[in-house]
Amino acid sequence: MAEKKQNVYGATYTRLPEPQLSTELARLANPQAFGPTDVASLQPCPTPSERTQDRFVVAEWPLADGLWRFQAVCDGHAGHDTVDHVVATLPHAVQSALVARLAAGPPHSPDDVGLILRNAIADVDDGIAHDLLELFPGGPDAVASLSDDDIAAIVNDGGQNSAKILRCMRGSTVLVALISPALDVWVASLGDCQAVLGVKQASGAWEASVLSANHNGTDAAEVARIRSEHPGEDECVLRDRVLGAIAVTRAVGDFLFKLPTIYTTRIFMNARPGFQFSSKIADFLGRNLTPPYLSAQCHLQHVHVPALGGTEAFLVLASDGLIDLSGDTYGYDHREPSVGGKKWVEVLGRRDRSENAALYLIRDAMGQDEDAVSSLLTVEDFEGRWMDDTTVVVTQLQGAS
Template identity: 75%
Template structure:
């Protein structure tokens, strides 16, 4: 008979024997393999409204000069509309932009970096423009409209509603490109994480973090925002933009990018609206000189020597949280958790889907803690952050 235990909060869970536990983890994580890439994505909470807001995409593109590999992890927040739009639009837009640039002839690494930055910013800019086009008179026109006028425009249950909701929700973006010559680019917007592992001749593995952590605990990000908003002491408050959101760069989130009237007159009249509408008023008074959030991705480039044993890990911040809980609090630091991920995946005894192997290690090897994450009962909301892992073997 399965053993019943209780979490520290008193919630019951069932301790599963290893064979059952492994099968249950695979059921929740849905491991997939695409040529050289292994993927898992998990949110064990069964409540429909708590379904995962993580998304991923993996593709191979035949472009001028050879086959390129594309991977992306996007972590949505406040809803699904923006993250769904990003994973639907961004891959095709990036493939077209890259193909057009490569068709011109020789390119430099900075050229590809520029294409990545421009394409991601372009997706965000189009989301904004779709909303602005609904109110061509801008702020002054919005101020003259009645609530009925506004709701008749935005709550059509179709195209206009979708345009508004994409502005109200947000998504981080982590994208990697691998060229036929094993040049690797990683573009990051938000707090997902990328790490490259390369095996050296000595047998040791080197770990290189290729993403940038864009959140309110990062000193350089805080300095950037404060520099853009001099005299506004509360532009970053309690490690959050305007005291409200942890990430400092994302697609969407136009509450933090447009004047406050767009929130008070448009977003607050949207149906569906915000899950926590009452919290909006807490920070709107700080929205004085937007934008406070950026859609400019940081891009890093490295070249991997041909013949090297190497892999690239892209992960949503759920893996960072698991790493901190299982390996120790300092493993939330990008360089530390990245080194640990490379160590785990570089083990000689590793087998099977690499992403699933890393997920299990980060959740814990003992049956008890993993069982608690998968079988806990009677919890009203999610008890584990959405976690997505993409591992590509170079």
């Protein structure tokens, strides 16, 4: 029987026993199936302003050499503008470039296709910057010469100009998988979402491979890269954050960290709607000495699935919300993606699993304590979000689902 309880923060929630608990999770996560691909996306906070900033794309493209599949998970931050732009433009950019490459005739090398993904993601980011710079020709000196009223009149037109500015002010991670008819898989990652390949060997054992990179301020390699690009700037990474402000080290958008400070103080700070926490913006602007600090160059990995010799294989794409849930439930550090990936593959490889794979993985990652899971799903009178947006895409590549 459902009963009202209070969590450690004093917020009221409804304790739901099974099967009501799983029913409520399914309602909130809206599991869907697209052929061999299962998807679920969860943000239980009902406050309209806190709706999920995660996005996913699942597409099939019948091309010259067969059916290609394009899949993406994008985790927006600071707003919806950039992530919406990415999912509206990136798939078409990749498809157009792939069609052109296939028209040149086979064979296409893994590097050819990888370059398509790398260039498409970078081009989307470059396009966002171009739209801004085109509004203010002449560079920083020209921006400095304009009054606040002049700038506000340009950027707050309530139409195309406003949209261009907001895309610069917000940001998005990007995780893309491109799957060929021959089961070549390319994964491009920008940010801290995670891709994991699970392969079942003839022995019955499952093997897990992480195909993404962890572009985050807790990653030693990323910190070393940023420090090497900004010698002498001790605070280019501070408290595991770029300039002490943002956790991801690579993303589309976020031009506060890619352009000189004057673009933030004169343009972004005059835009409406502005930043949610403008006081925090001022805190790190003094560290913005030699931009860019964030990169839009993705990490690429390619694998030919049949060459792995497995009898079954699937691919998981997940936003970092699943990483957070998994770390709490399974007891591992989020800086250990191989540990989490291995656990995801183990969960999805269970023989008794028959429901939507993405929803199944989210449910398992939330744990088995009905009180704890209920407190995540049914909190009342609490306007802010209490868990991260969580999106999972699971694709069966070969073998039975």
